[in-house]
Amino acid sequence: MSQNNKAKLCVSNLDLFYGDNQALKNINMNIKRNKVTALIGPSGCGKSTFLRTLNRMNDLIENVKIKGQIEVDGENIYNTEDVIKLRTKVGMVFQKPNLFPMSIYDNVAYGPRTHGTKDKKELDKIVEESLKGAAIWEEVKDRLKSSALGLSGGQQQRICIARAIAMKPEVILMDEPTSALDPISTLKVEELIQELKDDYTIVIVTHNMQQAARVSDDTAFFLNGELVEYKETKIMFTNPEDKRTEDYITGRFG
Numbered sequence: 569m570s571q572n573n574k575a576k577l578c579v580s581n582l583d584l585f586y587g588d589n590q591a592l593k594n595i596n597m598n599i600k601r602n603k604v605t606a607l608i609g610p611s612g613c614g615k616s617t618f619l620r621t622l623n624r625m626n627d628l629i630e631n632v633k634i635k636g637q638i639e640v641d642g643e644n645i646y647n648t649e650d651v652i653k654l655r656t657k658v659g660m661v662f663q664k665p666n667l668f669p670m671s672i673y674d675n676v677a678y679g680p681r682t683h684g685t686k687d688k689k690e691l692d693k694i695v696e697e698s699l700k701g702a703a704i705w706e707e708v709k710d711r712l713k714s715s716a717l718g719l720s721g722g723q724q725q726r727i728c729i730a731r732a733i734a735m736k737p738e739v740i741l742m743d744e745p746t747s748a749l750d751p752i753s754t755l756k757v758e759e760l761i762q763e764l765k766d767d768y769t770i771v772i773v774t775h776n777m778q779q780a781a782r783v784s785d786d787t788a789f790f791l792n793g794e795l796v797e798y799k800e801t802k803i804m805f806t807n808p809e810d811k812r813t814e815d816y817i818t819g820r821f822g
């Protein structure tokens with residue numbers, strides 16, 4: 569299962585139930601390291617649910633039952649007691665920027681501080697590197713002490729990415745990270761995603777097929793909780809195998 573050296577995450581026989589409602593049905597998927605993998609499919613097909621299983625965010629929801637196995641670097645994440653460590657390794661960026669009402673600096677330093685980094689010089693370094701990594705340093709370097717909530721939506725989303733990077737994750741999960749952004753900010757975040765894959769494994773949920781085609785290396789198409797098709801993005805968008813994939817990407821439904 570985890571013999572595939574390229575795979576960062578190996579998902580096998582994954583089922584997920586919300587009460588009696590089965591939201592994920594026997595998902596099998598190897599997600600490649602240092603690649604961008606897009607999850608697409610119509611509303612309610614299970615994309616966000618699947619994304620959340622990858623760092624156990626569904627644990628926080630009542631009545632959820634999960635079967636099957638998810639390995640990160642060969643380790644089953646549902647066996648570990650240390651969920652905090654898992655979420656450090658597998659970070660997440662949400663649909664809407666969700667910064668704290670504090671300064672830009674304090675937002676980025678928040679995670680490292682709560683994990684015990686107190687040294688001012690070290691924090692300065694982490695903040696600068698993370699903001700550079702999220703391609704927002706030049707825009708904010710002279711106002712690090714100002715409120716993060718004074719930034720534009722697109723800038724806030726890049727600060728959220730910087731905040732994720734500050735924890736030194738290996739995988740970054742993104743749930744429709746540009747859906748609340750204007751086209752120019754969207755483009756900036758898309759460019760950033762492309763740059764980030766040199767250092768991280770990225771899994772992104774998107775409703776926007778052009779976006780999946782622009783940013784991802786591999787694409788997975790979900791429908792009614794099933795993984796219908798999963799392959800290289802280039803091939804998926806030019807030569808889909810399954811009629812349902814073709815119907816979806818050509819805009820016939822969803």
Ligand SMILES: Nc1ncnc2c1ncn2[C@@H]1O[C@H](COP(=O)(O)OP(=O)(O)OP(=O)(O)O)[C@@H](O)[C@H]1O
Binds near residue numbers: 613
């Ligand atoms: N917290 C929850 N409790 C119960 N059912 C849920 C919960 N979250 C999602 N579901 C159900 O699970 C199914 C999959 O939802 P999910 O949000 O994963 O789909 P999605 O593909 O991400 O949709 P969208 O594109 O609209 O965000 C839906 O039937 C949804 O109603």
